[in-house]
Amino acid sequence: MHIVTSEPSIANHFLAELRDVNVQRDSLRFRRNLQRLGEIIAYRISSQLNYTEKVVQTPLAESRGQLLADFPVLATVLRAGLPFHQGFLNYFDQSPSAFVAAYRIEATSRVEVQVEYLSAPSLNDRVLILADPMLATGKSLALTYRAMLRFGQPRQVHIAAVIASPEGLRHVLEEIPEAHIWLAALDDHLNEHAYIVPGLGDAGDLAYGSKL
């Protein structure tokens, strides 16, 4: 597992702004910070991908370059996943995308997740990056991954989240043991409504407004 804020970097600053009730009122900044953490994690994941050598002609001479051998498939979960996904897409700019509509149904002590719309390219033999900023119970990511397997068997799976709970992380590791996990932070616990504490609140509402 990789936690990108474990060393000093600007990622810590973006994460602190995302959590801050005074800063997060600015939804444009909130979305942009999700996007920037997506970019940072995309860059980190890129160190684990394959590259092919190519001779590139500059205006002055030839130069040997390293080009990404194949672009990963970028999957995300609506709604809060959208700005985070855009960060990955900014770097992996030729990647195909997969979208999932999943929502949490909060019962008193349990959260159930309903997976609805799902669109994806073939995942056979692809690198798959499944990105969702909040990994709370882990059910959204685990069910999404299972539902996506009908589009083929990826050869490598990366799961990226901004904030995870220990319980959710355990669930995802049990359900998807082959996944490489990338986080900005691993928080303390889930509260009785299955929100991450300290967390940042409701990422979807902060990015796009509260729903009825």
Ligand SMILES: O=P(O)(O)OC[C@H]1O[C@H](OP(=O)(O)OP(=O)(O)O)[C@H](O)[C@@H]1O
């Ligand atoms: O780990 P889990 O317990 O499954 O929770 C995580 C899910 O909660 C958030 O979405 P939410 O259901 O709030 O939808 P929204 O983005 O539309 O607000 C988040 O983006 C995840 O998809």
Ligand SMILES: O=c1cc[nH]c(=O)[nH]1
């Ligand atoms: O803490 C949480 C849990 C689920 N979804 C969120 O947006 N935040």
Ligand SMILES: [Mg+2]
């Ligand atoms: Mg939400």
